[in-house]
Amino acid sequence: MTLSVDLFFSFRSPYSYLALPRTLKLVEEHDLAINLRPVYPIAVRVPGFFKKASPQFARYIVLDSRRVAAHAGIPFRFPRPDPIVQDMTTLDVAAEQPYIHRLTRLGAMAQLDGRSLAFTSAIAPVLWDGSVAGWNEGDHLARAADKAGFDLATMDAAISADPDRYEQVITENEKDHAASGHWGVPTFVFENEPFFGQDRIDLLLWRLQSKGLAKR
Template identity: 30%
Template sequence: MPEPIDFYFDFSSPYGYVAAHRIEDLAQRHIRAVTWRPILLGPAFKISGNRPLSDQALKGDYMWRDVPRLCRRFGIPFARPEPFPIATVAAVRAVYWLWDRDSEQAVAYAKAVYRAYFADGRNIGETAVALAVAGEVGLDAESLGAALQDPALKDRTKGEVEAAIKLGVFGSPFFFVDGEPFWGGDRLPLMDEWLARGGW
């Protein structure tokens, strides 16, 4: 079987939210699985010197016009979240804990977390909200809540973020196709062609 597509994303990334609705259809066209890898962009920003788009003059205003436009184009529900951006460490840890047990549940949870923030306006940076979302998709929120306090899971999450940075991940969404990096949701058509042609 071909290698999965690695999908790196930050739950506070609106472009990651759009990509989360589109990556699996692309992968299925090429008989690929997708490995969902949530990250925290803060450590990468410290290295790259970047800042959230919302904190950048001109770019932030453009983003809040562009993202709703993309969502209308692809039929994705969207409501501008407040507060923005937020730290989403509990949700990130939750995905890795779930992934080790049932990857399909992990993906369902990740999609639900994104929807809670960018469609329903819920503050997924709050652990209670992240756990409530788990319960809403049929997961054991109590067991998950206990797991979030496990030092091993905290180390695992930190290690995943550090590994992503070592690979060169600096934004969200970020993809790897057979080791080839693609940054940004606007690279999905290029990835589609790359997979169809076997690269160039």
């Protein structure tokens, strides 16, 4: 029997991006379905979060995510532009968020199609691997989507025609994410048990194996 895991994912989270290679390997090697469910970053989900957090919080994430990437041999650079429009001096988050709304709705559309892991695994590196100067410019996203079997222009048009449909998917994802017992991303959830962080994949695998996870 194919086991199934939900993966709550944010396009702004470095750890979400860093979890993708091992997640793909899990699926490649095991009889496992990963249902990637995009949520908005905590900067949007929890207004004022960064102003309430320790000033060391963001600095540590920058330090740690870079060394995690280096240790794992994953190409890595913080996205340019940042998917969240935020003044990192004042920590004010802009009211208008064109980048993250588009990305997360695209992920929600792929989720409805049952191919959110494939879509996100194609798109996220364009933001994070440092291979392009500006991920939002030119045809970078379109070419990545095409390689995964998606037509980005068609997706954008469908979302523009009915954004509420995809916002509803995101809202449901965020509700289930919160109900899982954790607030951070990436969070893997198997049989209502949360595994938070790209560094908990080994623990997740151990749990799945205890439940009969089979090799492909």
